[in-house]
Amino acid sequence: MIVTVTLNPALDLTYGIDALVPHGTHRVSTVAERPGGKGLNVARVLHALGEPVLATGLLGGHTGTRVASLLDTAGVPTSFLPVSGETRRTVAVVDGTDATGFWEPGPVIPPGEWSRFGAHFRDLLPRASVVALCGSLPPGLPDDAYASLIHLATAAGVRTVLDTSGPPLRHGLRASPTITKPNTTELAELVASSDASPSLIRGLTTGAVVVSRGPDGLLAVTPDGVRSCAPPAALEGNPTGAGDACVAALARGLRDGTRWPELLADAVALSAAAVASPAAGEIDPEVYHRTLMALGAHSGATT
Template sequence: MILTVTLNAALDVTYRVPALVPGATHRVTEVAERAGGKGVNVARVLHTLGDPVIATGLAGGACGTRIRSLLAAEGVREAFVQIAAESRRTVVVAELEAATGLWEPGPTVTPNEWSGFLSRFADLVRGAAVVVLSGSLPPGVPADAYLVLVEAARDAGARTVLDSSGAALRHGLTAGPDLVKPNAEELACLVGQALTRPAAAVDAVRALAARTVVASFGPEGLLARTEQGSWQAFLPHPVAGNPTGAGDACVAALAHGMLHHRPWPERLADAVALSAATVRAPVAGSVDLSDYRRLRRDVTVKEL
């Protein structure tokens, strides 16, 4: 089983418009509402792939209730811990070939609520082979939350995937997660230098405290440094659409490959194709498996 953790869950609202014009009034052609947050998106993709998955995290208020009910309606198992404050909403205004995101701040979590989550996590992780820790930390959650969760997962015999940023990522790295998935900006911040060449990025990730690093470079694809070797994976053509959730689809593919012990070139090809299929999907965080299969045939994976 894969356990995904979303400490800053969200209610995702997507407004589709022909074109976004600042300062103008828009008639929305379509509205979609989904349970969101990075780990929730990962869980949804894993469920679509047919993997056993449970989504956990923190959820509160009417938005939290809606998040849980939407997951249940999709058939995604959830074990969120209730908090008093209202979970956030994220709004995406999607055009034909672009998207604008508006992220609300997260709810404030009390020390007792955080302690309650740690107890719930200790119960859930005993049944997990892989734990995915994704996204930002809401106010009140300690900056070393991912360090604590990586260590707890390791003690329970589970492998870990970490996808975060800033202080949360830096603290989590000190625990030595099995895989970390920064994007180009996050990786540059971690190593303190601009990364304009794949070779420089490969050298940079060697210093990170993780067994495996898979860095995403948007349309340029993925760069992976693993114990078995280093690879670059990419599509030869750009994919237009809404990039919201593409990184989460990438993480889902990597967790899927970890669960099933797939060879690294296959994991990376899956990750690139699933990410691209998510970009092309009309609703943030969704994926069309037939589109994924078509795109996967075009993915190039080369060893570095």
């Protein structure tokens, strides 16, 4: 089973309005509520693919209850640790031009709750073959929060995929996740250069690093060498959630022992299928299979 960890989940609200008028009052015509946070998107993609998955992390308050209820409706199995704070909301206000976003910071997690999550996470590891750790940390958690979880997973013989940014990424890499998936912006911030060479990337961690480069596809720097894979055609759509679909593919491939060429093709195809979908955490199966065929691979390819 694949376990996804979302320490700072959200209730994503999307508001449709006519046109944004700064300092005006807007009647919202449409309201959409979705579970938010990168780890939850990964879990929803895996669930849509029919893969056994369990979403864990921290949820609290009335907003947390709402997120749990949305995941339940979607059929995604969960095992969250309840926390005392209120899970955050994100509000995306979409007018005819583009989206304007407002992101709440998330609840402050006291040390006692973080320590309880460590125990909860350890209890889940015997059922896990791969753990995907994704997204930002809520206030109050140490920068090495993901690093601690990766150490616990590794000690239990469970492989890990890490997708975060900033200090949690820096600390996490030192714990040698099996695969780390930064995008180009996150990588550039980490190495303080917009043009990181494979050898520079290689020096960051003993595990593999898969860099998602938007329309240029994926670059994998692994202990066995450097590989890349790009989508066969330019993609139009919503790039939010493409990285989460990529992580879903990487986690599934780790579980199945998929070889790198097939694994990268699968990740590129699943990312394309996410771009073709209107919201993060969703995929277009037809685009997924068409892209896999164009890349000469087949779905869920194992060796």
